[in-house]
Every structure is written in C-alpha cells, then in structure tokens.
Amino acid sequence: xxxxxxxxxxxxxxxxxxxxxxxxxxxxxxxxxxxxxxxxxxxxxxxxxxxxxxxxxxxxxxxxxxxxxxxxxxxxxxxxxxxxxxxxxxxxxxxxxxxxxxxxxxxxxxxxxxxxxxxxxxxxxxxxxxxxxxxxxxxxxxxxxxxxxxxxxxxxxxxxxxxxxxxxxxxxxxxxxxxxxxxxxxxxxxxxxxxxxxxxxxxxxxxxxxxxxxxxxxxxxxxxxxxxxxxxxxxxxxxxxxxxxxxxxxxxxxxxxxxxxxxxxxxxxxxxxxxxxxxxxxxxxxxxxxxxxxxxxxxxxxxxxxxxxxxxxxxxxxxxxxxxxxxxxxxxxxxxxxxxxxxxxxxxxxxxxxxxxxxxxxxxxxxxxxxxxxxxxxxxxxxxxxxxxxxxxxxxxxxxxxxxxxxxxxxxxxxxxxxxxxxxxxxxxxxxxxxxxxxxxxxxxxxxxxxxxxxxxxxxxxxxxxxxxxxxxxxxxxxxxxxxxxxxxxxxxxxxxxxxxxxxxxxxxxxxxxxxxxxxxxxxxx
Amino acid sequence: xxxxxxxxxxxxxxxxxxxxxxxxxxxxxxxxxxxxxxxxxxxxxxxxxxxxxxxxxxxxxxxxxxxxxxxxxxxxxxxxxxxxxxxxxxxxxxxxxxxxxxxxxxxxxxxxxxxxxxxxxxxxxxxxxxxxxxxxxxxxxxxxxxxxxxxxxxxxxxxxxxxxxxxxxxxxxxxxxxxxxxxxxxxxxxxxxxxxxxxxxxxxxxxxxxxxxxxxxxxxxxxxxxxxxxxxxxxxxxxxxxxxxxxxxxxxxxxxxxxxxxxxxxxxxxxxxxxxxxxxxxxxxxxxxxxxxxxxxxxxxxxxxxxxxxxxxxxxxxxxxxxxxxxxxxx
Numbered sequence: 001x002x003x004x005x006x007x008x009x010x011x012x013x014x015x016x017x018x019x020x021x022x023x024x025x026x027x028x029x030x031x032x033x034x035x036x037x038x039x040x041x042x043x044x045x046x047x048x049x050x051x052x053x054x055x056x057x058x059x060x061x062x063x064x065x066x067x068x069x070x071x072x073x074x075x076x077x078x079x080x081x082x083x084x085x086x087x088x089x090x091x092x093x094x095x096x097x098x099x100x101x102x103x104x105x106x107x108x109x110x111x112x113x114x115x116x117x118x119x120x121x122x123x124x125x126x127x128x129x130x131x132x133x134x135x136x137x138x139x140x141x142x143x144x145x146x147x148x149x150x151x152x153x154x155x156x157x158x159x160x161x162x163x164x165x166x167x168x169x170x171x172x173x174x175x176x177x178x179x180x181x182x183x184x185x186x187x188x189x190x191x192x193x194x195x196x197x198x199x200x201x202x203x204x205x206x207x208x209x210x211x212x213x214x215x216x217x218x219x220x221x222x223x224x225x226x227x228x229x230x231x232x233x234x235x236x237x238x239x240x241x242x243x244x245x246x247x248x249x250x251x252x253x254x255x256x257x258x259x260x261x262x263x264x265x266x267x268x269x270x271x272x273x274x275x276x277x278x279x280x281x282x283x284x285x286x287x288x289x290x291x292x293x294x295x296x297x298x299x300x301x302x303x304x305x306x307x308x309x310x311x312x313x314x315x316x317x318x319x320x321x322x323x324x325x326x327x328x329x330x331x332x333x334x335x336x337x338x339x340x341x342x343x344x345x346x347x348x349x350x351x352x353x354x355x356x357x358x359x360x361x362x363x364x365x366x367x368x369x370x371x372x373x374x375x376x377x378x379x380x381x382x383x384x385x386x387x388x389x390x391x392x393x394x395x396x397x398x399x400x401x402x403x404x405x406x407x408x409x410x411x412x413x414x415x416x417x418x419x420x421x422x423x424x425x426x427x428x429x430x431x432x433x434x435x436x437x438x439x440x441x442x443x444x445x446x447x448x449x450x451x452x453x454x455x456x457x458x459x460x461x462x463x464x465x466x467x468x469x470x471x472x473x474x475x476x477x478x479x480x481x482x483x484x485x486x487x488x489x490x491x492x493x494x495x496x497x498x499x500x501x502x503x504x505x506x507x508x509x510x511x512x513x514x515x516x517x518x519x520x521x522x523x524x525x526x
Numbered sequence: 527x528x529x530x531x532x533x534x535x536x537x538x539x540x541x542x543x544x545x546x547x548x549x550x551x552x553x554x555x556x557x558x559x560x561x562x563x564x565x566x567x568x569x570x571x572x573x574x575x576x577x578x579x580x581x582x583x584x585x586x587x588x589x590x591x592x593x594x595x596x597x598x599x600x601x602x603x604x605x606x607x608x609x610x611x612x613x614x615x616x617x618x619x620x621x622x623x624x625x626x627x628x629x630x631x632x633x634x635x636x637x638x639x640x641x642x643x644x645x646x647x648x649x650x651x652x653x654x655x656x657x658x659x660x661x662x663x664x665x666x667x668x669x670x671x672x673x674x675x676x677x678x679x680x681x682x683x684x685x686x687x688x689x690x691x692x693x694x695x696x697x698x699x700x701x702x703x704x705x706x707x708x709x710x711x712x713x714x715x716x717x718x719x720x721x722x723x724x725x726x727x728x729x730x731x732x733x734x735x736x737x738x739x740x741x742x743x744x745x746x747x748x749x750x751x752x753x754x755x756x757x758x759x760x761x762x763x764x765x766x767x768x769x770x771x772x773x774x775x776x777x778x779x780x781x782x783x784x785x786x787x788x789x790x791x792x793x794x795x796x797x798x799x800x801x802x803x804x805x806x807x808x809x810x811x812x813x814x815x816x817x818x819x820x821x822x823x824x825x826x827x828x829x830x831x832x833x834x835x836x837x838x839x840x841x842x843x844x845x846x847x848x849x850x851x852x853x854x855x856x857x
Contacts, residue, residue, distance in 0.1 A: 327748075329747070330746075351804040351805070352733065357741075
C-alpha cells in the first residue's frame with residue numbers, strides 16, 4: 001500500500017457516533033487521496049451511511065477528527081459541506097423534476113447579479129446556462145439540453161445531471177451511494193468511464209456498493225466496515241471477491257448460490273402468447289425460471305400482467321387449473337404470490353408493522369369469522385421472523401425502521417406465510433446486503449428443491465372453501481433480476497426479454513453473462 | 527398497563543412505548559385532562575358536577591357518532607365532506623317518515639338507510655371514477671344538502687313527539703339509566719367501531735389501504751369493495767348522528783349542521799388521525815370531540831365570547847397536528 005506520501009484529500013480518524021443506546025460507529029478511520037477511488041463496503045447497518053452522513057454534514061460525530069486537505073473540517077449542515085466541495089450522489093436522486101437541467105445544476109448556488117448576498121437578486125440565466133453546459137461538457141455529455149425539465153430524462157441522464165451539479169460547485173470529494181441500482185448495463189459502463197474521468201481530475205471518490213463485481217471493476221482500494229468498525233481493507237487488485245465478502249460477513253461465505261436437488265414436476269404456470277411480453281413459457285414445480293433483460297425491456301410489466309396488477313391485452317395465462325386473467329386477490333387464493341421490485345412504494349406499507357405487512361394477504365387463520373386477533377398474528381409473524389433471521393425488536397415494530405435487507409425478508413416472509421406455490425419475484429435482492437442475499441438464495445433453493453420450508457406454518461391451514469390447485473410439495477419460482485451472476489447462479493432455466501418480447505427459455509448451462517447480455521441488448525438477432 | 531391501543535393501529539405492549547409514543551398515544555387524553563382542569567380552575571368545582579359532565583356528553587355525541595365513521599374513512603386515507611349534509615338529510619327523512627305515520631324505529635332506520643345510500647354513492651363515485659374523495663364529497667355535500675332542502679320543501683318539517691325526542695334528554699330526572707339513551711348508544715357504537723378497526727379483517731384492510739394503497743392491492747385487498755363499504759358505513763353513522771340531531775331539535779331541519787363536517791374532521795385529527803391515512807383511533811377521536819365540547823361549554827360558562835372559543839379550538843387543532851409532525855419526524 002506504499003503510495004506516494006501525500007496528504008489525503010480527506011481524512012476521518014477515530015469517528016464515533018451513537019444513537020441512544022446503539023453505537024453506530026465505534027472509532028472508524030477512513031482516508032482517501034485525490035485521484036483515488038475508494039470503495040466503502042459493508043452489510044446494511046455496518047455504518048456506511050452514518051459515516052457518509054457525517055462527511056456530508058448531515059450528522060455530527062460524537063468524537064473523532066475530520067480533515068479536508070489537511071484543514072479541520074466540521075460542516076455545520078449539508079449546504080456547508082457542499083460549499084466546502086463535498087458532494088453526495090444518493091441512491092434516490094435528489095433533483096427537482098419540474099425544474100430544468102441547468103436550474104438543477106446551479107440549485108442553491110444560482111449566479112446572480114450583485115453577488116450572492118444581494119436579496120431578491122436577479123438570476124443570470126445566461127451564466128446559469130454557461131455553468132451548466134460547461135459542467136455537462138466536462139462529463140462528456142454536452143448532448144443533454146440544459147433547458148429540458150429533469151423529470152423527462154432517463155434515470156441515467158438524471159444521475160449525470162446530479163454529478164454535473166457536484167462538478168459545478170467545484171467538488172473535491174464525491175460520494176456515490178449505490179449509484180448503479182437504477183441503471184441498466186450500458187449505463188453502468190458509461191458511469192464507470194465517467195468515474196475514471198473524474199478521478200483523473202484529482203477528485204477523491206468514495207464508492208458505496210453492494211455489488212462486489214462493481215467494486216472490483218471501479219475502485220483502487222477497498223475499505224470494509226462491519227458493525228461500526230473497520231473490518232479491514234486493502235488495494236483492490238490484491239483482494240479477491242471472496243476476501244472482500246469474507247471481511248463483510250466476518251466469516252467466509254460458503255456457496256453463495258446453493259443448489260439442492262431439483263426435479264421439474266407438473267406445470268403450474270403456463271403462458272401462451274401473453275401480451276404484454278409476447279410471452280410463451282411453462283413454469284414447472286421444482287424449478288426456478290429466470291427472466292433477464294435490460295431495464296425497460298418490459299419484464300416488470302409481464303410479471304404484473306401475470307399477477308393481475310395490469311391488464312392482459314392478448315394471449316392466455318393459466319395458473320394451475322385456473323385459466324384466464326385474475327386480479328391479485330384471486331391470484332393469492334390460487335396459490336400465487338408476487339414480490340414487488342418497488343419495496344418502499346409498493347412491496348411494503350412502510351407505516352404498518354412487521355406483522356401486518358407479513359400477514360396481510362392471509363388474515364383468515366387469526367380468528368373465527370371476520371376477526372383478527374393480533375396476538376395470533378404476532379405469533380405467526382414471530383415464527384418467520386425467527387426462521388428468516390429478521391432483525392426487529394418486536395413483530396409490532398413499524399417496518400420503516402428496519403434496514404433494507406430485513407425489510408425484504410419481511411416481503412419474502414409474506415410469500416412463506418401465505419404458503420404460495422408459485423413465487424413471482426421481481427428483483428428480490430435489489431439494494432440489500434450480501435448476507436441477506438445469501439439467505440434469500442438459500443431460501444429460494446429450499447423452496448424449489450423441497451427443503452424444510454415447504455411445510456405449512458404451524459396451525460395455519462388453507463382458507464376454508466378455497467380449492468388450492470396444488471398442495472404442499474416443491475414450489476415454482478419465476479425470477480426477474482438485472483443481476484446476471486444471480487440469475488446464472490440461482491436459475492434452472494433462463495429466458496431473455498428484449499424490447500418487450502420474451503425469448504424462449506434455455507437451460508442455464510446454455511447461457512453465459514456474455515450471451516445473456518448479447519441477447520438482451522438485441523445484438524444477436526434471432 | 528398491559529396492552530395499549532396505539533393510534534397507528536398497532537397493538538404493542540407497554541415496554542415498547544417510548545416517551546415520544548406516550549405523547550402521541552396518550553397526548554390527546556392528557557390534553558383533555560389539561561383543558562378540563564384549566565376550566566375547572568377558572569370556573570370552580572361545579573364544572574365537574576355530574577349534571578355539567580352530562581351536559582358536555584350530550585353536547586358532544588352528535589359530533590362523536592359522525593366522527594366514528596369519519597375515523598374509519600380517514601384511516602383508509604379518505605375523507606368525507608358530505609357528513610354535515612347527511613346529518614341534515616337524516617333529520618328531514620326522520621321527520622317526514624314520522625309525519626307519514628311511520629313508527630319511530632322505522633323512521634330512524636329509514637334515515638340511516640338514506641344516509642347509507644348517500645355514502646354508497648360517494649363510494650361508487652370515488653372508486654369508479656377514480657376521483658379523489660375530497661372532490662367527490664365536496665360535490666355530494668352540495669348535492670345532499672340540496673336534496674334535503676327539496677325533500678323538506680325548504681322548510682322545517684314538524685313531526686309528532688315520540689321516544690326519539692328523548693334520546694338526548696337528561697337522565698337527571700330519573701329517565702334512562704344513569705345516562706341518556708343516546709349516550710349509551712354512542713358508547714356501544716364506539717366499542718363496535720374500535721373493535722372493527724383493531725380486530726377485524728375489514729379494519730386491518732382499512733389501515734393497509736390508508737398506509738399504502740399499492741401495497742394493499744399487491745396483497746390482494748379488494749380496494750374498491752373495501753372503500754365502498756367504508757364510505758357507506760361512515761355515512762350511515764353520520765345519518766345516525768342526524769337522528770340524534772333530530773332528537774335534539776324535534777323537527778327536521780334541512781339547514782342544520784352546516785359546517786359540522788369540519789368539527790367531525792377536527793375531532794379525528796386532534797385524536798391523532800392523519801389525513802394521509804393509515805392512522806387514527808376511536809379513543810383519540812372521542813377525546814378529540816370531548817376536548818372541543820369542554821372548550822365550548824367551559825367558555826360559555828365562563829362567560830367568554832364565542833370568538834375566544836373559536837380561537838382556542840383552532841389553536842388546539844394546530845397544536846395537535848404540530849405535535850404529531852414532531853413525533854413523526856423524531857421516529
């Protein structure tokens with residue numbers, strides 16, 4: 001690690017922070033030089049966000065020192081941090097969708113006649129345009145029109161605008177928090193090229209990601225946090241992915257993608273020329289069928305049409321013995337459950353408790369007639385909380401207070417509580433930590449290979465009067481994911497969706513990351 | 527303290543209640559005690575005399591019964607501005623039916639049915655047209671008021687005296703059992719609505735829809751059916767409060783209860799309900815209605831003019847919502 005001896009661009013030493021009784025950070029060190037990309041990795045709750053919130057001036061450390069270019073640095077608020085040249089790009093972009101690109105870029109630092117101190121000073125639109133154009137050109141994206149409302153741009157272009165905003169203010173430190181979670185494959189590569197460019201300009205970059213492959217591809221150095229402490233790190237080139245993950249979880253992960261003995265059984269979901277998606281496929285018990293594709297290829301719409309959240313325009317869909325379109329209410333009763341890609345907006349009701357979220361689809365077992373006894377509801381939820389290792393203080397805790405990984409496990413727990421036979425999973429591991437991912441893979445594998453999860457929860461039986469098309473036994477999974485290693489690791493068969501059309505499903509052995517990408521981007525015309 | 531019903535609809539045991547949640551859950555009850563003690567100190571112990579307390583209870587039941595329905599509607603993320611008009615329609619329908627020779631019970635049931643019909647229309651318009659409840663019920667507020675005036679021929683409708691007129695008559699003169707029958711009815715309804723919200727599938731679905739309609743839909747909650755039901759039940763309760771209003775007036779009056787919907791909504795909001803949905807409780811709503819009644823009666827007995835009473839009530843509403851925002855931000 002013997003780099004040239006220079007003062008780090010920024011430095012944090014012995015940083016501590018406690019929230020009430022919980023210690024979020026316990027003496028963490030982080031230093032990044034100018035022109036260096038440092039990957040900050042760790043599981044959800046390891047302290048990455050807290051550490052970065054301090055750098056960005058949103059939180060103040062209880063103890064420890066922060067320096068920026070050798071000078072003491074203690075921003076009073078996020079605006080002070082921005083003015084000092086520390087910019088953050090969050091997972092959720094913070095742009096004003098109705099304002100134009102240039103207005104967003106200079107937001108808060110609008111060039112005005114008579115200097116910033118003059119109240120009600122007139123905004124100089126020409127200088128605003130010049131600043132914005134220069135910043136966009138610096139990113140190599142002069143093609144984005146400064147007058148366009150930001151809301152009209154694609155997520156990738158919006159992210160560029162946000163980075164341009166950071167540059168316009170003259171940033172010295174750039175923090176990217178999960179910047180690729182809403183980007184397609186091509187956009188990720190463009191982003192990496194951009195990062196290399198910013199790095200060459202001497203900006204210190206902190207890159208936060210759950211994707212180890214990205215970390216390997218983009219960073220010079222890795223710093224791993226675990227439970228609010230430095231768990232280790234080193235030059236990226238010297239650290240194999242297993243070593244990084246090992247530091248994150250504190251032990252060496254075994255097989256990330258377990259693969260039990262699976263045997264494809266009877267068909268449980270059949271699509272025949274289903275529009276949207278032009279999809280024809282047969283999903284059988286005991287298999288995982290993956291759908292790959294770029295963002296916007298129409299994968300989510302296909303799943304939503306199958307589950308009855310969107311209309312079917314043409315073609316045929318049948319779930320077990322049930323043929324034709326049904327709404328979500330009936331799909332659950334037919335033994336099909338869906339996990340939404342939009343965890344916060346649709347997947348979970350953030351104001352409700354863990355128990356309510358987990359059991360909402362099936363409250364029937366919790367009391368006679370139309371009643372629901374919260375005690376019974378809690379006991380059923382507690383069983384899955386325990387089984388899935390969900391960290392929460394009580395089944396009645398509001399779900400918004402849980403970490404992303406734990407929230408997702410609650411969403412998965414809902415499918416288990418309902419004991420569905422067909423699991424429709426849309427991006428089940430997006431934005432969650434490696435350990436939670438591994439657990440979800442394990443679980444999915446057990447479900448399709450007839451592992452311990454197939455037994456119905458204790459004391460819970462099928463709702464009376466509802467004929468289930470199939471009982472017990474192995475489940476079937478339809479999985480949409482943008483993360484190719486996951487698809488290749490988990491699935492038995494994969495079909496690729498490209499420009500709104502689903503291709504034929506091929507055994508997983510027939511695919512490689514390369515061929516999936518070729519197919520998804522339409523490069524291999526069939 | 528064993529189980530506490532929280533305003534967010536959850537049932538938690540005492541050890542999970544932090545100071546902040548205490549403020550939220552018990553805040554409205556503490557507020558009620560503080561307001562009552564303040565007037566008690568101003569007016570003297572006679573403020574807490576049984577007769578005075580009964581007066582306050584009689585004063586508040588009309589708002590309370592309508593607010594029970596509004597609590598359910600607000601929990602589901604909706605609102606109903608037509609309750610004042612439904613109360614007026616209900617007094618007119620009751621009076622007209624009595625005039626036509628119907629029995630008191632039949633007249634009351636007829637009024638409730640008319641209210642339920644208005645609510646069903648609200649529900650259908652909201653779910654089928656996809657228009658926000660605020661706009662739909664703003665329309666039906668005028669519509670129902672107009673219908674009430676038309677039915678009454680723009681006059682007060684006199685009706686023969688029946689036991690309906692005794693529903694809110696004081697129990698001090700030996701009538702009724704300890705409290706007037708109307709108050710007993712309100713208490714029974716309150717328990718029923720609280721039970722519905724906390725311990726039935728319908729109630730849990732209301733919280734789910736109010737908390738996140740998209741999640742509820744994903745989870746197979748039949749949104750339209752549930753909304754139709756809640757607006758119907760809410761309006762039926764408003765009509766029932768119209769029957770109580772009739773009992774007080776002993777005539778059908780199509781111009782009564784102008785602006786009552788705002789008192790009703792205020793009771794729910796003071797009681798911890800959120801206009802964004804997903805939160806609200808019966809205990810809170812009743813305490814909210816009681817706070818407003820205490821202020822009203824306290825001010826008039828203290829000889830304070832009406833405008834002071836309005837300022838105090840307004841301040842309490844703003845304070846309650848501010849407190850709620852503070853709690854939300856802090857958690």
